[in-house]
Amino acid sequence: MHTPKADYPLSEIRRFLEPGPIVLVGSAWKGRRNVMAMGWHMMLGFSPALFACYIWEGNHSYEMLRRSRECTINLPTVSMMDQVAGIGNCSGRSLDKFETFGLSTSAGGHVDAPLIDDCPANFECRLVDERQIPEYGLFIWEVVKAHVRPDPELPTTMHYLGRGEFMTSGAIVSRRDEFRPGNL
Numbered sequence: 001m002h003t004p005k006a007d008y009p010l011s012e013i014r015r016f017l018e019p020g021p022i023v024l025v026g027s028a029w030k031g032r033r034n035v036m037a038m039g040w041h042m043m044l045g046f047s048p049a050l051f052a053c054y055i056w057e058g059n060h061s062y063e064m065l066r067r068s069r070e071c072t073i074n075l076p077t078v079s080m081m082d083q084v085a086g087i088g089n090c091s092g093r094s095l096d097k098f099e100t101f102g103l104s105t106s107a108g109g110h111v112d113a114p115l116i117d118d119c120p121a122n123f124e125c126r127l128v129d130e131r132q133i134p135e136y137g138l139f140i141w142e143v144v145k146a147h148v149r150p151d152p153e154l155p156t157t158m159h160y161l162g163r164g165e166f167m168t169s170g171a172i173v174s175r176r177d178e179f180r181p182g183n184l
């Protein structure tokens, strides 16, 4: 049984997102829900906690996200690699990925999009800037709530290299003493 998730400070979510892990984007629109895999994303600010990502317009998620103006960003661990590869290689247009890949979900407090239970971190997001979507497919979100399992402090994540290959997160190496306080 997993340790329950707890609220996590939004100013600290970079711990999970800055290293560029593959995430699962949950969406909900007009009674339907979906999930896709995503690697092209970045943090954009601490407070408000802003997060940007590229979504291809051919994905079923694209219109759901654009119309609902909300999503969940869910952080899978390496143990979910088969599910992640499957989720990212089929479309929710023709099947229910939650059923197909055995994903249990919980409701968030701020958005209708589902939180994926097996992911140790879930972020509820609202669309704050849609101006770059038509030209670049760039969605800019504000993370409004973070739910994180406190143990282990940093889960082992997966990072996509292209060619169907993933790299998994490894050793943590500190150079803290050499950092200016403003860069920590």
Ligand SMILES: Cc1cc2nc3c(=O)[nH]c(=O)nc-3n(C[C@H](O)[C@H](O)[C@H](O)COP(=O)(O)O)c2cc1C
Residues within 6 Å of the ligand: 022, 034, 035, 036, 037, 038, 039, 040, 041, 054, 055, 056, 057, 058, 059, 060, 061, 062, 084, 085, 087, 088, 089, 090, 091, 092, 093, 160
């Ligand atoms: C590892 C991985 C990373 C991906 N990264 C992105 C991404 O950053 N942006 C994107 O639009 N699609 C990305 N995809 C592709 C979508 O996840 C894929 O097209 C998915 O099937 C879309 O599902 P949907 O049609 O249900 O929305 C990625 C797929 C994989 C496997």
